[in-house]
Amino acid sequence: MFTAKNKGRLAIGAAAVGVALALSGCASGDPLDTGSGSAGDSETISIGSQAYYSNEIIAEIYAQALENAGFTVDRQFNIGQRDAYLPSLENGDIDLFPEYSGNLLQFYDAETTATTAADVSAALADALPAGLTVLDEATATDQDSYNVTAKFAADNNLKSLADLANVTTPLTLGGNAELEERPYGPAGLLATYGATVGFSATGDTTVEDLIAGTINIANVYSGDPRIQTEDLVTL
Numbered sequence: 001m002f003t004a005k006n007k008g009r010l011a012i013g014a015a016a017v018g019v020a021l022a023l024s025g026c027a028s029g030d031p032l033d034t035g036s037g038s039a040g041d042s043e044t045i046s047i048g049s050q051a052y053y054s055n056e057i058i059a060e061i062y063a064q065a066l067e068n069a070g071f072t073v074d075r076q077f078n079i080g081q082r083d084a085y086l087p088s089l090e091n092g093d094i095d096l097f098p099e100y101s102g103n104l105l106q107f108y109d110a111e112t113t114a115t116t117a118a119d120v121s122a123a124l125a126d127a128l129p130a131g132l133t134v135l136d137e138a139t140a141t142d143q144d145s146y147n148v149t150a151k152f153a154a155d156n157n158l159k160s161l162a163d164l165a166n167v168t169t170p171l172t173l174g175g176n177a178e179l180e181e182r183p184y185g186p187a188g189l190l191a192t193y194g195a196t197v198g199f200s201a202t203g204d205t206t207v208e209d210l211i212a213g214t215i216n217i218a219n220v221y222s223g224d225p226r227i228q229t230e231d232l233v234t235l
Contacts, residue, residue, distance in 0.1 A: 043070075043071045043072065044071070044072040044073070044074055045066055045071050045072070045073055045074070045095050045096060046073075046074040046076055046093065046094050046095045046096070047059050047062055047063050047066075047073055047074070047075055047076065047077075047094070047095065047096045047097070048076045048077065048079050048085050048088065048089070048094040048096070048097045049076075049077040049078060049079065049097070049098065050078075050079065050080065050081060050085070051078045051079060051080050051081070052221075054142050054221055054223050054224070055098055056077045056078060058098040058138075058142075059075070059077055059097070059098050060075075060077075062096060062098065063075055076088075076093075076094055081178060082104070082107050085097065086107075089132065090129060090131060090132065100142075100143070101117070101120050101121060101124055101134075101137065102120055102143070103182070104124060105120055105123055105124045105127055106182070106183060108124075108127040108128065108129075109123065109127045110183070112127075117137070121134070121137060141222065141223075142221050142222055142223035143221065143222050144184065144219055144221065144222075145219070145220055145221070145222045145227070145234045145235075146161060146173070146217055146218070146219060146220075146234070146235045147210070147217070147218045147219075147220045147227060147232040147233060147234050147235070148210070148216060148217055148218070148232065148233050148235065149210060149211065149216075149230075149231075149232060149233070150231045150232070150233055152216055152233075153233040153235075156169065158233065158235060159235070160235055161189065161192075161193050161195070161235045162193050163235070164189065164193055164195035164197070164217075164235070165193050165194040165195045167195075169216065170198065171195065171196065171197045171198065171216055171217060172197070172198040172199065172200050172214075172215045172216055172217065173185070173186060173189070173197045173198065173199050173200070173215065173217045173218075173219065174199075174200045174201075174202035174206045174209050174210060174214075174215035174217065174218050174219065175199075175201070175202060175206055175218065175219030176201070176203055176206075176219070177201040177203065179199070179201075179219055180199045180201065185199065186198070186199050197217065200214070200215050202214075202215060202218075206218045206219065206220060207220060207224070207226045207230060207232075210232070211230060217235075218232070220232065222234075
């Protein structure tokens with residue numbers, strides 16, 4: 001299994017910021033349980049998010065939980081990808097950021113062999129640069145998943161990623177631009193399943209392109225409701 005299939009949702013924050021560490025006590029259970037304490041209005045926590053709707057939703061959940069606990073929150077949402085926001089996190093401009101443990105580990109350690117959630121968490125804690133720490137994983141997940149249309153699955157007898165190697169139609173995978181170089185992208189599909197797959201950087205239109213037929217495999221985050229509403233088949 002690819003690391004991405006075992007990742008959980010978590011937040012990372014600057015270790016020197018006490019509130020980011022204090023929130024970890026809530027993250028292991030109910031992240032919205034603020035307890036009976038009050039932080040006062042003098043504390044301001046800066047929370048960032050990726051330029052993706054589900055990541056922004058998680059960031060907003062953390063923001064509202066902190067506000068309910070009495071903190072002032074500075075929202076810096078829709079920043080971009082890791083090369084854009086991690087420097088801001090490392091230098092203290094951002095205090096807290098929702099993240100994906102598998103992909104974040106691969107960002108810092110491209111040669112990692114961790115696959116289970118527990119191994120990924122342990123390896124990530126060791127791989128992070130000084131000054132950053134990982135809070136407890138939330139129970140909710142939003143992970144990469146490869147999807148095809150129901151018709152394409154039926155026409156090609158597709159039930160799993162391993163079945164892609166038997167498809168005679170040229171395969172094109174669509175997703176965010178960085179997917180092309182990810183270990184579980186086209187190279188990973190070839191190495192693990194023997195499936196030769198082209199790539200198209202479809203970004204925000206990935207599902208639309210899949211339905212239109214310009215690609216035939218789509219990397220869709222598992223929390224996307226269109227997997228259900230468009231009757232997609234997850235491999």
